[in-house]
Every structure is written in structure tokens, then in C-alpha cells.
Amino acid sequence: MRGVEQVPWLYDALIRLFPGLARWRSELMRQARGRVLEVGCGTGLGLRELAGQTERVWGIDPAAGSLQRAAGRVPSAGLAVASAEYLPFADDSFDCVVSSLVFCSVGDPERGLAEIRRVLAPGGFLLMFEHVQARSQPFAGLLNTIQPAWTTITGGCHPNRHTECIVEKAGFRIDPDSRRASGLMRMFLAYP
């Protein structure tokens, strides 16, 4: 069964109901520099912003239907059907890798982060905007309880992931000055 993330028109319609997410995403994209790869670019909402400000952008996503929509939205972007765990690029290819609301859905986040490290050139960095597990115990318990159903409905999203910890365990250093946290939302720049 396809989840919301794999139905491009539905994803675009639902995400419009949360304008706050678009604002966070825009703020993330504004920090991108040089040769930029967006992992999990989906229907191209972030790529559209990247294309206006960086020299060349690439996007990958495992959902071919979403990429088709992204291609219509951002004809100048280089696109490939691929997952974060197997990036079809040579080592040191990018100055910046962007991930917006993706690592909750990546099946093997450790491998995905290792791949991002591999394709980042020396001096390159990772920009992330993600939601994470709640800090308060009752809310965290609730997210644990709904996770299986939520993952099915959304098509992969895990609402109870400790993504910041996973990023640090994968050998990235989160720049404390860049870090923003509000409720479950996190945004930061990280260096390999």
C-alpha cells in the first residue's frame, strides 16, 4: 500500500495545510551553498527554492512519481530515483547535502548518513530539518504507540526517531550556533 509520501498530489495538498513547515524548509534552503544535493527531495518543493540560489542542484528520492512532479517543478535540477542509503554519486561530489523531513522515513539512517559523508567534499556540510521523538515521557510514549500505524499511513515516517543522536553517532558535529529547536522540530547544520 502506498502511503501519503508516495502520492505526490496528496502530499502537496496536505503539506500546504502546515505553512510553518514551509517556513522552516525555506530557512534551511537559504543556508545551502555550492553544489547541492537534496536527499528525499519528494515533489521538489525544496528544490524549487534551491534552484534559485545555488549553481546547480541535484535531487534523489525513491518515489518515482514524486520525482516526476519535481522534474516539472524544477526542470534545471538533476534528478535520480535512489535512496539515501545508496547515493548514485562519486565521493566528494557536493559542497552541501540537504535533508528536509526525510530521515524519519529512511529505512537505514546510519547507512544513509554514511553515504552523505562519502559524497560530501572536504569542507562540505549537511543541513537538516527534521522532527524527532518527544522529550516528555507521556508524549514520547504516545508516539511509540502510534508509530506502527503512523508509519503505514504516511508511507515510512517514524514519529519517534532520535535523529539528532543518530546524526552525532554517525560522526557528524552539529554546529550549536545553527541549531533551532521548537516542540518536535529541529533544524541544524552539521559537519562530518
Ligand SMILES: C[S@@+](CC[C@H](N)C(=O)[O-])C[C@H]1O[C@@H](n2cnc3c(N)ncnc32)[C@H](O)[C@@H]1O
Ligand atoms: C515527508 S517527505 C519530504 C519531502 C521533501 N523533502 C519536503 O521537504 O517536502 C519524505 C520524503 O522522503 C522520501 N524517502 C523515503 N525513504 C527514503 C530514503 N531511504 N532515501 C531518500 N528519501 C526517502 C520519500 O519518498 C518522501 O519523498
